[in-house]
Amino acid sequence: MNAEKALHVLKENGFKHTKQREKLVEIFEGKDQYLPVKEILQEFQENFPGASFNTVYRNLYTLVDLKILESTMLNGEQLFRLHCDTHGHHHHFICTICGKTSPIDVCPMDEVNKSLQGYQIQNHKFEVYGTCPSCH
Known part of the structure; x- marks a missing residue:
């Protein structure tokens, strides 16, 4: 945006x-x-x-x-x-050194829903932390 x-x-x-x-x-x-x-x-x-x-x-x-x-x-x-210009649902990789982010298009919620049958999930957040290629 x-x-x-x-x-x-x-x-x-x-x-x-x-x-x-x-x-x-x-x-x-x-x-x-x-x-x-x-x-x-x-x-x-x-x-x-x-x-x-x-x-x-x-x-x-x-x-x-x-x-x-x-x-x-x-x-x-x-x-x-x-807000990312990425269309639809996505998550982020966040560099713990410089703070740069990259969108992640994979969402683990399908697996989570399978393991929590009968539960009603209202929201979730999934982020991956590490170092980007520039900081590595």
Whole structure:
């Protein structure tokens, strides 16, 4: 997803186009990795020095709810990235050194469903961690 499409999704869902939201989305553009909130806040505050952690965090979660951003936890830290342009359901490989991500099209849920017959699964998350070729 690019910034233009993300801002269109915001508008479609009744959110105003603000310079702050535009900057927040632009921070992620061109980065194929998850970013920690601390790094996002630091870059955001270069343009909006008075912005609080809570304001940025609240907007990040709005963008996650609208499927503009994806989030994950790594080493106890919440990370965010622009939603992949990959069509349909997918998972990620995440480099533990540089944070670069690569989509994984395989999903283990067919096997999980077989082993949990009678259970009703509501959601799942599957991520693979390691080092990418550049960091290896």
